[in-house]
Amino acid sequence: MNEQELRQAMSTLELFRAQLESIAENQQLIQISLEELGRARETLNQFQNAKEGDELLVPIGGNSFVFAKVATNAKAIVGIGTGISVEKSMDEAIKTMDDRSKELLDTMNKLNDRRLAIEEQANVLSQAVQQEVQALQRGN
Amino acid sequence: MDDLSPKVQNQIAQFQQLQQQLQAVLNQKFQMDAQVKEMARTTEELNKSPEDVVIYKSIGALLIKVDSKETILKDIEESKETMEVRLKSLERQEKSLRDRYQALQDQLNKALSTPSGQPLSSM
Numbered sequence: 001m002n003e004q005e006l007r008q009a010m011s012t013l014e015l016f017r018a019q020l021e022s023i024a025e026n027q028q029l030i031q032i033s034l035e036e037l038g039r040a041r042e043t044l045n046q047f048q049n050a051k052e053g054d055e056l057l058v059p060i061g062g063n064s065f066v067f068a069k070v071a072t073n074a075k076a077i078v079g080i081g082t083g084i085s086v087e088k089s090m091d092e093a094i095k096t097m098d099d100r101s102k103e104l105l106d107t108m109n110k111l112n113d114r115r116l117a118i119e120e121q122a123n124v125l126s127q128a129v130q131q132e133v134q135a136l137q138r139g140n
Numbered sequence: 141m142d143d144l145s146p147k148v149q150n151q152i153a154q155f156q157q158l159q160q161q162l163q164a165v166l167n168q169k170f171q172m173d174a175q176v177k178e179m180a181r182t183t184e185e186l187n188k189s190p191e192d193v194v195i196y197k198s199i200g201a202l203l204i205k206v207d208s209k210e211t212i213l214k215d216i217e218e219s220k221e222t223m224e225v226r227l228k229s230l231e232r233q234e235k236s237l238r239d240r241y242q243a244l245q246d247q248l249n250k251a252l253s254t255p256s257g258q259p260l261s262s263m
Contacts (some may be wrong), residue, residue, distance in 0.1 A: 003253055004249055004253055007249065007252070077196060077203065079198075080181070080182050080185040080186070081178040081179070081181050081182040081185070082178055082179050082182040082216055082219075083197055083198040084182050084186070084195060084196070084197055084198075084206075084212060084216075085195070085196040085197075085198065085203055086185070086186070086189055086193050086194065086195050086196070087193065087194035087195075087196075
């Protein structure tokens with residue numbers, strides 16, 4: 001490795017570090033979304049057991065609730081992106097949550113594979129750089 | 141850093157500035173790209189829905205019922221087209237910045253490899 005190659009290797013290592021950081025951030029966001037989808041799915045599932053007219057308490061934040069009554073347990077409104085939501089039957093709404101969770105899990109697995117590949121490349125390069133630096137220091 | 145010639149110091153400053161600009165453009169591009177994909181997904185979902193599907197549009201924290209599926213689809217298509225034009229312009233900007241970045245990187249590598257350049261151990 002000449003000096004230029006060594007410099008290049010060090011900047012590649014820095015790039016790997018930034019990529020790993022970004023992957024970790026994305027994985028954290030995906031984990032949060034997965035938990036949210038899980039909660040929504042469970043709520044929709046339980047809501048199917050509610051009867052029309054049943055009283056329920058709706059959280060409004062600040063640890064406060066207002067009284068409401070079940071208008072229907074047969075349908076729910078689901079966001080489909082770009083600020084648009086559509087009415088879906090309860091089964092469809094639950095399926096949407098499941099489909100989204102599956103997509104997120106797929107992405108999570110792909111990110112994991114990518115993380116492992118980058119970590120491996122970084123380890124190999126890091127060892128090569130370390131050996132080269134030690135050799136240079138011995139030479140000085 | 142003090143050992144470097146003013147010219148190289150200037151180039152390093154320019155290089156760092158370019159890096160920041162490139163990062164900003166990439167961030168904007170990423171966000172816009174995500175929005176375009178989201179719009180395509182919404183359109184696909186709406187097209188799959190039955191004609192009499194009940195649609196709501198969010199206005200702040202409220203959901204307002206929308207009368208026509210066609211109007212919503214048209215609105216999304218228009219926004220998507222606008223966004224795609226902006227995305228193309230960002231791509232041009234990215235290319236130009238990348239070219240300058242590469243050229244400056246080559247110049248710096250050359251300058252730093254010469255004996256008057258920065259010694260490697262201080263990097």
